Amino acid sequence: MQMTNYFILYFTCMAFLTSCQVSNRLKTHPHVFIQHKGREAKKWKLIWEDHFNGTSMDTTKWSKIPAGESDWNRHMSMDTACFAMEDGKLILKGINNSDSSRDSRPFLTGGIWSKGKFAFQYGRIEIRAKLGSAQGAWPAMWMLAELDKYGKYPKNGEIDIMEHLNHDSIIYQTTHSYYTLDLGRKNNPPHSGTAKINAAAYNIYGISWYPDRIVFQLNGKDTFTYPRITELDQAQWPYDQPFFLLIDQQLGGNWVGKVDSKQLPVEMLIDWVKVYQ
Numbered sequence: 001m002q003m004t005n006y007f008i009l010y011f012t013c014m015a016f017l018t019s020c021q022v023s024n025r026l027k028t029h030p031h032v033f034i035q036h037k038g039r040e041a042k043k044w045k046l047i048w049e050d051h052f053n054g055t056s057m058d059t060t061k062w063s064k065i066p067a068g069e070s071d072w073n074r075h076m077s078m079d080t081a082c083f084a085m086e087d088g089k090l091i092l093k094g095i096n097n098s099d100s101s102r103d104s105r106p107f108l109t110g111g112i113w114s115k116g117k118f119a120f121q122y123g124r125i126e127i128r129a130k131l132g133s134a135q136g137a138w139p140a141m142w143m144l145a146e147l148d149k150y151g152k153y154p155k156n157g158e159i160d161i162m163e164h165l166n167h168d169s170i171i172y173q174t175t176h177s178y179y180t181l182d183l184g185r186k187n188n189p190p191h192s193g194t195a196k197i198n199a200a201a202y203n204i205y206g207i208s209w210y211p212d213r214i215v216f217q218l219n220g221k222d223t224f225t226y227p228r229i230t231e232l233d234q235a236q237w238p239y240d241q242p243f244f245l246l247i248d249q250q251l252g253g254n255w256v257g258k259v260d261s262k263q264l265p266v267e268m269l270i271d272w273v274k275v276y277q
Contacts, residue, residue, distance in 0.1 A: 022277040023047055023120070032146060032242045035122035035277040040210045044124050044276035051272045052090040057083065061118055065111035065246065071253030072140070075109040082110030082249075090270040092249040094137060096261050107259055111248025119146035119242040123277035125161065126206040126217075127247065131199040132266040133167045136259030138250035139268040140164075141205055143243040150238050154181045157238035159214060162205040165256045170194045171205070173216035175226045179235040188232070193224025202271060214239060245273070 022045045023033040033047055050061055057064075064083070067076045075094070084091040092110040097103055131139050140163045145156035158176040165172075174192040179185050186192070195218045197203055208215040216224040228237040249268045252259045 029119075029147070031116065031118050033118075033120040033123075033275075033277060034242065035120070039277055040122060046274060047120070047123070047277050048118055048275040049273060051088060052085060052270060053088045055085055057085065057090065057112065062112040062114055063117065065113050065248055067105075071255070072138070072248070072250050073111070074253075075105055075107045075251050076111050076248065077103070077105075077108040079103075079108050079110075082108050088271070092139075092247065092268045092270065093265050094132075094134070094249045094251040094259075094267075095265040106261070107251045107264070109249050109251050111246065111250070113244060113246040113248075115144075115146065115244045115246075117244075118275075119244040120275055120277065121240070121242040122209050122211060123275055124206065124208045125245070125276075126204050126274045127161065128202055128204045128271040129247075130202045130269045130271075131164050131197075132249075132268055133164075133199050134260065134263035134266040135166055136252045136256055136263075137266045138163065138165055138253065138256040139248070140250055141245075141247050143245055145238070146242045146244045149241040150178075150235075154178050155235070155238060156241065159207065159209075159239070159243060161207055161216070164197075164199060167199075169196055169199070171197050171218070173207075173224050175214065175239075177235060177238050179233055179238075183233065183235065185233075185236070189227055189229060191226060195223040202269075209239070211240065247273075 022039050023035055026032045064078050065076045082093045094109045097106055097108050127141050141161040143159040148156055150156050155178045160174040163172045180191045204219050206217045212228045214226045215222050
């Protein structure tokens with residue numbers, strides 16, 4: 001009888017724990033959190049966060065973004081001068097390069113991503129941060145596909161939670177994909193919106209991502225929605241796969257314009273990142 005009661009209690013506890021779970025983690029990629037089907041209709045639960053309270057970046061969650069050939073990453077650097085941890089904040093910097101003998105680039109920038117360490121499919125992300133402003137400054141918070149379900153960029157899509165240019169009083173919130181870039185269908189449906197901000201203050205930037213829409217948000221309020229429209233080309237919605245996070249202080253490029261070196265350094269302060277499913 002006691003053994004029977006033990007098994008009943010065991011299976012009851014297991015059933016309860018299973019019901020509390022909100023995600024599946026892929027066996028081949030245990031850092032990927034796939035939201036359970038139907039969770040979008042229920043209350044959000046926190047699954048991952050970072051408050052940057054240590055003395056160094058948590059390398060189990062983040063890596064520094066390496067340099068590349070695109071406008072957004074051509075100045076990315078591993079240099080410690082581009083990063084700081086102070087008072088529970090991660091500081092990402094855009095600076096003038098003071099040593100051209102080691103690196104010929106005029107500017108260096110700091111950025112982090114969760115590629116290979118954390119990714120999720122559907123859910124809500126919030127990032128509390130304060131932006132710095134300068135001519136040529138381009139701080140961004142965005143997402144790219146972790147597993148490349150549809151092929152090379154832009155076929156997997158891109159979700160830009162927030163981009164800020166120069167001294168603007170607005171942010172841009174955007175989706176990019178093969179559908180919007182290569183096919184040029186940016187208005188069916190509209191793929192981008194803007195929202196007014198005080199960049200010098202802390203704001204909470206985020207999205208709520210569902211199987212049929214991405215709702216962009218600012219300080220908890222909805223600002224712009226990109227819907228899935230099944231009647232359109234399949235390339236319109238590549239957002240049915242896990243994405244990882246990028247947060248970076250970019251400098252220069254065709255969109256933001258030339259950098260005024262006299263206005264540097266510029267800094268983006270990240271207070272915390274939270275992800276829910």
